[in-house]
Amino acid sequence: MKSIGNEALNKRLINIRRALHEHPELSFEEHETTKKLRRWLEEEGITVLDVPALQTGVVCEIKGEQEGPTIALRADIDALPIEEASGEPFSSKVPGKMHACGHDFHTASIFGAAVLLQERKHEIKGTVRILFQPAEEVAQGAKRVIEAGVLDGVDAIFGMHNKPDLPVGTIGIREKALMASVDRFEIDIKGTGGHAGIPNHTVDPIAISGQITSALQHIVSRRISSLHHAVVSITRIQGGTSWNVIPDRVEMEGTVRTFEPEVRAMIPNLMKQIVSGIAEGFGAKAEVRWHPYLPSVMNDERLTKVVEETAGALDLTVAQAEQSPGGEDFALYQERIPGFFVWMGTSGTEEWHHPAFTLNEDALPVAAAFFAELAIRALESPSWN
Secondary structure, three states: OOOOOOHHHHHHHHHHHHHHHHOOOOOOOOHHHHHHHHHHHHHOOOEEOOOOOOOOOEEEEEEOOEEEEEEEEEEEOOOEOOOOOOOOOOOOOOOOOEOOOOHHHHHHHHHHHHHHHHHOHHHOEEEEEEEEEOOOOOOOHHHHHHHOOOOOOOOEEEEEEEEOOOOOOEEEEOOEEEEOEEEEEEEEEEOEOEEOOOHHHOEOHHHHHHHHHHHHHHHHHHHOOOOOOEEEEEEEEEOOOOOOEEOOEEEEEEEEEEOOHHHHHHHHHHHHHHHHHHHHHOOOEEEEEEEEEEOOEEEOHHHHHHHHHHHHHOOOEEEEOOOEOOOOOHHHHHOOOOEEEEEEEOOOOOOOOOOOOOOOOOHHHHHHHHHHHHHHHHHHOOOOO
16 A cells, blocks of 8 residues: 555544544534534635535535536534444543544545645546535435535545555455345234233234344345345334233334345335235234435446546455445435445444544545545546436
8 A cells, every 4th residue: 555645634634533422413413513613624715515415514616727526525424323432542532532433534535635636636527526424324415415516516426435455555345235224113913902811802914013024034034035134123012001912903013124126125115015914814903114215325437437547556455245225325425416325444342322433543545535536537527427
């Protein structure tokens, strides 16, 4: 890997990341983070756009000296409701809140990319729009950004997530599905309650819920091709108020994760068939409510070459990115325009959302340089046309 960045900028990125880490803010509460970002960008002479519809988050632009397309770089800025246990000297100063997913790293890195692009304006053949997006953790920020019109006129978008299990200097690249679609479901089972000692006079919804839980696993093992990946998880079963009373109703809730759109489309109907069939077989009634949440992060194959070439130009190690069953609202951008999302190696000690989550800050200049170079190269030879 080449020596990346300059010492002064690298030190500043560390200071910015730590300042954000010490003062985490939850989704749609990122008011101080927004103020800091705006101030830091303006200090660099970078144009900050006025987007009244966004209460938190910052959008800036760097226009080149030549006309051309517009591409976007995206970083997320929100934290999580987790008590920090990393032991870092710059640990969160806000009780019960922590940057346990590395969004402070994303923000500082993309800020660094913005600084580098501002220095290289003469090389930019078009416009780079940079989105410091709020509320990724609740999967609402990208939607808010889109509704505010920030994506209007943007031809392609690029983003990343830190990856603790990849070493610094390694970038994970994968075409098509990288992260799973995320959906939620609720099931109401209505039976007939009664005395627990006389179950033959009841239609027991708790027993039925057990049958449904077991049967829903067969969707993945027997109804979905083994070449596809899917997860069906029951995460809540609630019913009853006493040890000796069979209730008349049970509520169930869970999530489905898929990578292929066609599989995602199949599962709701399969689930309804299974649930209604079991319930009716026991003399009960059941209702399934399906709540679409996020599509899968689907990387556009036309952008693979420029991403790989950028990594090569910086002597980064390219790895085949492993798919993640986690969700990402970057997928909402990709539904509208071509986009590509990568893993950025950070040599971390714990996985995302862990109270002791940490990362190696040597990855900051790597990520900053990668996205600056990627923006310039993507504008030089648009591959999404």
